[in-house]
Amino acid sequence: MRRNRRKRGRRGSRPLFELFPKGVLGILAASLVISFFISRGVITVSSVRPLEGHVIFIDPGHGGIDPGACGEFCTEKEIVLKVALLLGDRLARSGAQVVYTRTGDYDLETPEVSDVQARINIMKQSKASVAISLHCNDFTDPWERGAQVFYNASTHPDSKRLAQLIQDEFAKHTDTEREISAQLDHFILNHAEMPAVTVELGFLSNPDEERLLGSDEYQNKLVTCIYNAILTFLSPQ
Numbered sequence: 621m622r623r624n625r626r627k628r629g630r631r632g633s634r635p636l637f638e639l640f641p642k643g644v645l646g647i648l649a650a651s652l653v654i655s656f657f658i659s660r661g662v663i664t665v666s667s668v669r670p671l672e673g674h675v676i677f678i679d680p681g682h683g684g685i686d687p688g689a690c691g692e693f694c695t696e697k698e699i700v701l702k703v704a705l706l707l708g709d710r711l712a713r714s715g716a717q718v719v720y721t722r723t724g725d726y727d728l729e730t731p732e733v734s735d736v737q738a739r740i741n742i743m744k745q746s747k748a749s750v751a752i753s754l755h756c757n758d759f760t761d762p763w764e765r766g767a768q769v770f771y772n773a774s775t776h777p778d779s780k781r782l783a784q785l786i787q788d789e790f791a792k793h794t795d796t797e798r799e800i801s802a803q804l805d806h807f808i809l810n811h812a813e814m815p816a817v818t819v820e821l822g823f824l825s826n827p828d829e830e831r832l833l834g835s836d837e838y839q840n841k842l843v844t845c846i847y848n849a850i851l852t853f854l855s856p857q
């Protein structure tokens with residue numbers, strides 16, 4: 621009995637660090653170490669936030685009265701918006717400034733400016749390091765599947781490299797055998813003054829792929845692929 625009481629007494633005066641779970645202590649210690657090195661200039665803020673100073677333009681296609689491709693359950697405008705916002709959030713957390721053409725279900729048409737021209741204007745004004753346009757594909761053959769990246773090297777020569785980096789990530793992490801292509805006449809690609817790609821995330825005309833495209837898990841997988849490729853593309857070589 622006496623021994624027990626003594627034990628309880630000891631527990632009451634445990635050292636402060638024992639009150640925190642080990643994981644929390646680790647994060648606190650890591651934060652202190654990182655803060656120390658940042659204050660000494662050993663680590664620069666840009667290495668902690670690797671996209672600091674970069675602007676990324678993201679254009680979720682369609683919106684408002686224009687749904688884009690329609691599957692049985694999902695529309696293109698919904699899927700590309702979700703992926704755009706997830707991607708933008710990831711990029712912003714790495715220090716990038718993100719410029720979107722839309723962040724909700726609307727189009728950009730006004731009496732003065734067409735939807736297409738409004739998107740081009742936002743892209744040009746953004747002075748972005750990279751432009752990403754997001755779409756979903758649609759075809760008469762329901763077996764067609766797979767994410768694919770398009771570019772136009774005549775407007776910016778580095779667009780092909782960006783397209784290849786994203787396609788390589790898709791090849792590693794999703795079920796696609798598609799290759800990058802320059803065979804797309806798209807206004808974002810044709811007017812970009814920066815490296816630009818149009819990403820067709822998959823085929824809504826394929827029922828299996830539509831199910832994937834509508835799931836949070838697959839959307840996050842696609843976002844990780846595009847994010848990692850952008851990070852590699854913008855990292856000093």
Ligand SMILES: [Zn+2]
Nearest residue numbers: 681688755756
């Ligand atoms: Zn589209």
